[in-house]
Amino acid sequence: MKPSKACQRYRSVRRKPSQHYLYQESLLLSNLDDSFNADETGDSNDPEQIFQNIQFQKDLMANIRCRPWTMAQKLGALRRAKEIVLKFEGRLTRTRGYQAAGAELWRKFARLACNFMVMFIPWEMRIKKIESHFGSGVASYFIFLRWLFGINIVLTIMTAAFIVIPELIAGQPFGSTASKTIPKEHMASAQDLDTVWSLGGYLQYSVLFYGYYGRERRIGRAGYRLPLAYFLVGMAVFAYSFIILLKKMAKNSRNSLASASNENYTFCWRVFCAWDYLIGNPEAAESKTAAIVNSIRVSGVVTVCLRVVANILVLLSLAGSISLIYFVVDRSQRLEQSKKELTLWEKNEVSVVVSLVTMLAPSAFDLIAALEMYHPRTTLRFQLARVLVLYLGNLYSLIIALLDKVNSMSTEEAATKNNTSHWIDPTIFSATRMAPEEEKWSTPGPGIGLPRNSTWAPEEASVPAYTLPLSEANKTTVYTQRPQDQCWETYVGQEMLKLSIIDMLFTVASVLLIDFFRGLFVRYLSDYWCWDLESKFPEYGEFKIAENVLHLVYNQGMIWMGAFFSPCLPAFNVLKLIGLMYLRSWAVLTCNVPHQQVFRASRSNNFYLAMLLFMLFLCMLPTIFAIVRYKPSLNCGPFSGQEKMYDIVSETIEKDFPAWFGSVVGYVSSPVVILPAVLLLFMLVYYLQSIVRSLKLSNQQLRVQTQNASIAPSVLYPAAGSQHSCSSISLNASPPLLTSHPPPAARIQTQEESSKRLQKDSDLSSQLSSAHSLTPQSNGTVVNLDSSSSRSGRVGTVAQRTPPSPQPGLSSPSSPPPGDPPPCSSAGDRRENRSCSSVTQTKRTEDVRSEPLYRKDFQQMDRPLRGPGLPAVASRGPRSHAPRYYIINERDSHQKTHPTFWPEGHFRMDALEDLVEMCPRTTRQAVSRAPQQGPSPQLSEEEEGAPRREPVERSLHPQCLTGLQGAAHFYVGDRSESRTLAPEYQGRVHFKSWDDGFEAPLDRPVYGHRKPRSRNFQSAQHPPKLRGKPKVEPSLTESDSMSAASSSDQQNGGDDRCLQVTRSQAKFPRSVRQLGKRKAISRQELIADLSDLICSNV
């Protein structure tokens, strides 16, 4: 227990967000410097800073175990941290020092106490030993056993404290009343072994069973209400078991992440979690290996008819076992009625038969399961289900047979009393029985022993007279001889206890015979035998975890079933479990090998508990049924004389509580309250159910997001990295930009996904369906309503206003915005005349820059840089940047068409969100250009599917594109000369280029770009050799390729550096700063250049 608690403690410590972050960071960075940078800075005299530094060091010390450093590093770090703490702590106030010292002392003490407590956890060392031999699977059985032991201890304490001990202390002593005396005829045999063995004689008239407890409403001087306590404790046993079980289950499911996710990692877990590192025993290792091979191998042979046969066999054996038990109970009943003295076998045959069935049938099922040839895991599941059904069937048939017997007992009882035949309907009896009953009991008054005896005396006397006319004389004489034997509760309790005892004996026997002696036999005789005993037939006994656990569950079910009728049953079970613990652990360590089909039930698995809960529920039912349905025995037990057992509660409320309480209870229990309460419960259940459903949904979406986020770094950060220089400016200007990184990535991914869906869905609906990152695109136009940016009111307005605007044609340069300089901005012109376009484009980029899109300071930085640089850029026109300018251009012109939508104020306000938003817009625009160049300048409705998929790919592309080679871009240009190419082509080409450029520097190529590519290969009729095409393309001019190469070289260099940046956000600013410093001013043009792009892309 303790280690797990300690683990939890550490885990919880780690869960603190800041520390978690630290830890993550350290995991990723694995360097020490980072965490020590802060140390030196703490030299100032500001107490707050010192305190923070000390806190930091303490965090470090607390989490040092969480860091994947080597021991030397850890020790060094620890030493340094301690030094710093010591050095600076003195500077703080003295109280803080004392506080710290006290905390440290307390921590040490707690640790010591923890270690000390381990010694008091029962069987901890034993279980650990087993665990280290056989792995955690086998150990889980023993842990489960120990847990059951704990429950039984609590149950025992409950029953002992509130029922058994009060009865012993204050109740009527043994022999004082009829229900507490052994009848004379039995006195002689009361001490015989077989009587004791079958729980008769003294045992029957003891606190072990229900019948012994007195019916006085109050006992002792304190007036302890024993009957009430008996009833309440009986119920509390169930209530406690339920609560503790559910609590444990809830805790388990909280602990295991797995239960929440339905993700399927079957094979991964089979490979990576298969080996139990605890195993330190060659045999266990061997069978573990076999189990792993089994679990990995997928069996292919299916033989249907055999399975049908097997199932029929199983059903037959189930039916057989149930009918056998029923028959045995029936037979024992008849024997009891017909014979006065029963042999030992006859007395015990019920429980022996039940135990035999429970022991043998699973093996039979095992044999049958071999017929089926299922996959081992399926076999195991079937086996478990069958065994569980068998156990339940046994218990149920037993209890039903017993209750049947009880029924007939009370019938007979009534028959003897009312002097009527046995075969009349019991209901009549109960009716007729009641009248004399009430007279009898009302006169002597409750709770007095002697008068009751006196009332019984005449009855006893009268019975023979009445029964004379009856045909079955011998039978009635039996009854007259022992009126107080007619205690069906005691009878049921006896049967349960007997069953439990015999079950224990059988378990011991099976362990000894099947495991121990077989082990001995195999070990020592295998040398002299004709075949290899160890590997062929008898082998060693296997420790079948699942079946043993089921047996424990069954055993506990028996206890629950019988606990009401035999208050000492939990106490007995405690002893039994102790014995079982020692026996099993000994057997496991000496003569067992673990099961080959290792059953996956770790500690965090709720499987056992679910079975136990199931069992508890099913075992509670018959008990509750018996309590509610049957009348308590007349002459024994705490409820004798009452119509129903639960009457004790209402009686107590009536008599011992003030009148108002009774009326309140009356109201509460009336249908007026109960019905609405039930309704309310239903509503509550429904409400919670719906909440769960919605939570599941959001969970799912979050998972999608996290997946995207985990992919995002590779998509986005390369882009961010390629911005190297640009970000050096833009990031410095607006550091919070960093925070805006993840959202676009996420959005991109979801776009990606939705684009897949697009093939069947309509655009808008599918976009909407990816709820978290809404990118509703009304036909052709781009309105990016990012969820993150939707916080700003502006986006909302855009979303409203844009739809009326544009089909692609409108937002394209073909309708140049007013005031936008050159007429050659139309797509066709630009492509024909590259130099012209380059000039105009650079101009436009300036426009872009001068746009309110960026912050003021940023603009100011840009302008001076760009202004003089214009001609240079123009001369550099054919450089790789040109296409990028296109992109910006597009957006630019688009914005110019709607200048009112982009007021400066808004931009300054939500610069971040806007930046985030820009990216898809620009890309979208870029894409929408493609169809435009075709014969039909505007998109026809049918075509819209394709380009809409494009932007998604595109939206990925420019981020990487920024830092990249120009090949792709030139390619675009080339492509524009031959206008017949399909839009997909363009998209694909971009992907190509992106791949080419990034395969090398990128650690993890992006999830996104694979699928689109493959799709493109399928959809477009171009050969898959396109990868190399940009180089082969003849239309590339020398200068083009040269400049492309050079720029890509430079920028790839930047990429590499920035990739590291992306690895950890914490490092980002610093590295960027370094980069920024390193950049020569001569490159600042380029930087600023890129920065535009980046900013618009990010």
Next chain:
Amino acid sequence: MTLGDPRSFCDLAPQLVPLDYTSCPDVKVPYELIGSMPELKDNPFRQRIAQVFSEDGDGHMTLDNFLDMFSVMSEMAPRDLKAYYAFKIYDFNNDGYICAWDLEQTVTKLTRGELSAEEVSLVCEKVLDEADGDHDGRLSLEDFQNMILRAPDFLSTFHIRI
């Protein structure tokens, strides 16, 4: 970490390891001895474990390495740390990724070569299919963590008791 650690380290090679550790900390216990520890000798990944935790990847361990190993493999070690080292252990070629080859190695060691080549490659394919989040044909640390931290019994199985 338990108190037993240094002692069992000494027990491994009493002739090599001095009892007094204040002066000469630079003693290495060869892999042959590490791998034959009862805690490790049945572990199919013992060599990897030793290599991962040893300083220069050859499996020879100093006391510090030894302590490292058992601190990571102890019950108290946090989940993420375990996942990190599990990744390293399964990354046979130390390239920072679990690639198909690593997977094949893992499966082969796990099953002691009882599976045929097709079966092994099938399993590897499936594993990659399940856990490879970014579809690059190999598992990165993130993929691996994502997968392993959801496993119900990773924590209970990935520890060694000394």
